[in-house]
Amino acid sequence: MNAGADLQAIRERKPLVHQITNYVVMNETANATLALGALPVMAHAPQEVEEMASVASALVLNIGTLSEHWVASMLIAGGAANRAGAPIVLDPVGAGATTYRTTTARRLLSELEIAVVRGNSAEIATLAGREAEIRGVEAVGQAAGPELAHAAAEALGCVVAVTGPVDHVSDGERGVAVANGHELLGTVSGTGCMSTAITGCFLAVRAGAPLDAAAEALVAFGVAGEDAALAASGPGTFHAALYDALYNLDPTTLDSRAKVE
Numbered sequence: 001m002n003a004g005a006d007l008q009a010i011r012e013r014k015p016l017v018h019q020i021t022n023y024v025v026m027n028e029t030a031n032a033t034l035a036l037g038a039l040p041v042m043a044h045a046p047q048e049v050e051e052m053a054s055v056a057s058a059l060v061l062n063i064g065t066l067s068e069h070w071v072a073s074m075l076i077a078g079g080a081a082n083r084a085g086a087p088i089v090l091d092p093v094g095a096g097a098t099t100y101r102t103t104t105a106r107r108l109l110s111e112l113e114i115a116v117v118r119g120n121s122a123e124i125a126t127l128a129g130r131e132a133e134i135r136g137v138e139a140v141g142q143a144a145g146p147e148l149a150h151a152a153a154e155a156l157g158c159v160v161a162v163t164g165p166v167d168h169v170s171d172g173e174r175g176v177a178v179a180n181g182h183e184l185l186g187t188v189s190g191t192g193c194m195s196t197a198i199t200g201c202f203l204a205v206r207a208g209a210p211l212d213a214a215a216e217a218l219v220a221f222g223v224a225g226e227d228a229a230l231a232a233s234g235p236g237t238f239h240a241a242l243y244d245a246l247y248n249l250d251p252t253t254l255d256s257r258a259k260v261e
Contacts, residue, residue: 001176001212001216001219001255001260002216003202003216003219003254003255003258004251004252006216007036007216007220007254008251010038010201010204011036013204014038014039015039015057015201016055016057017033017041017060017200017204018043018049018056018059018060019033019059019062020042020044020059020062020073021061021062021197022062022063022064023064024064024065025062025190025193028194029062030042031243032242032246033200035244035246037201044070044073045073046073046076050076050077052077053081053084056081056086057205057207058089058204059078059087059088059200060197061074061088063090063091063092063093063101063104063105064094071104071107074108075107075108075112078112082113087115087204087210087213088112090114090118091193092105092117092119092123092126093192095127096123102126102127105123109158114158115159115207116159116214117158117159118192118195118199120162121148121164124148124149124162128151128152128155128156129155130148149169149175150170150172150175153172157172158210159171159210159214161215163192165181167181167218169214169215169218170211171211176211176261178215178218178219178222178258180221180223180257180258181221181225181226182225182229184225184235184238185225188235188239191225195217198217198218198220202217219259219260220249224246224249225242226257227248228241
């Protein structure tokens with residue numbers, strides 16, 4: 001893992017990260033992508049997503065505010081990304097909360113080649129066929145450990161990142177635990193979706209190493225959360241400071257700050 005070098009690559013290459021995401025976080029994930037150094041595009045019309053995904057360096061699919069035409073767009077864009085060799089990261093927001101969300105996430109996993117699935121413990125457990133408790137889009141109960149990430153990666157056939165107080169990433173063989181972050185990340189709507197967008201940025205420059213890309217993204221986002229918390233007095237000031245912290249991440253010191261096992 002070399003998060004600092006890959007962050008520098010993002011800033012030098014400025015990869016285009018195509019995001020079909022939800023209304024709640026569209027502005028947040030676009031700004032987080034820009035602050036990190038990549039270029040976001042938030043195209044979701046079925047008339048243009050194939051063309052856009054074909055030229056993007058990575059594709060982010062987020063099911064937070066689903067509708068039928070968005071599902072169709074995700075499938076079209078995902079097919080184009082697969083053909084172009086661009087990695088896809090899926091955020092199965094609220095999988096387990098409703099049948100529609102769960103079946104849509106499983107359909108995307110079935111019909112597309114997904115590089116990374118990033119979600120909370122309840123979403124990931126649901127997709128792995130395990131019992132889970134979710135309230136709205138928030139996981140309820142104890143945080144998951146590395147075993148869930150490992151089992152889900154085996155079941156889903158891709159890298160799985162389970163985020164929480166400690167993030168766990170696995171490809172079914174190797175596993176990485178990332179302890180960077182701050183509790184204020186849980187007080188702002190959309191920070192999980194931001195971490196998925198950041199995962200897309202790192203995948204854009206590390207398409208051949210999705211486990212490393214997913215772990216590096218969580219290190220970078222976690223370190224930014226730690227820095228943002230230093231100047232914050234609550235969720236509002238933390239939210240604004242998070243963009244500044246992403247912008248000011250130092251590639252030369254990022255790896256030394258990684259809390260990784």
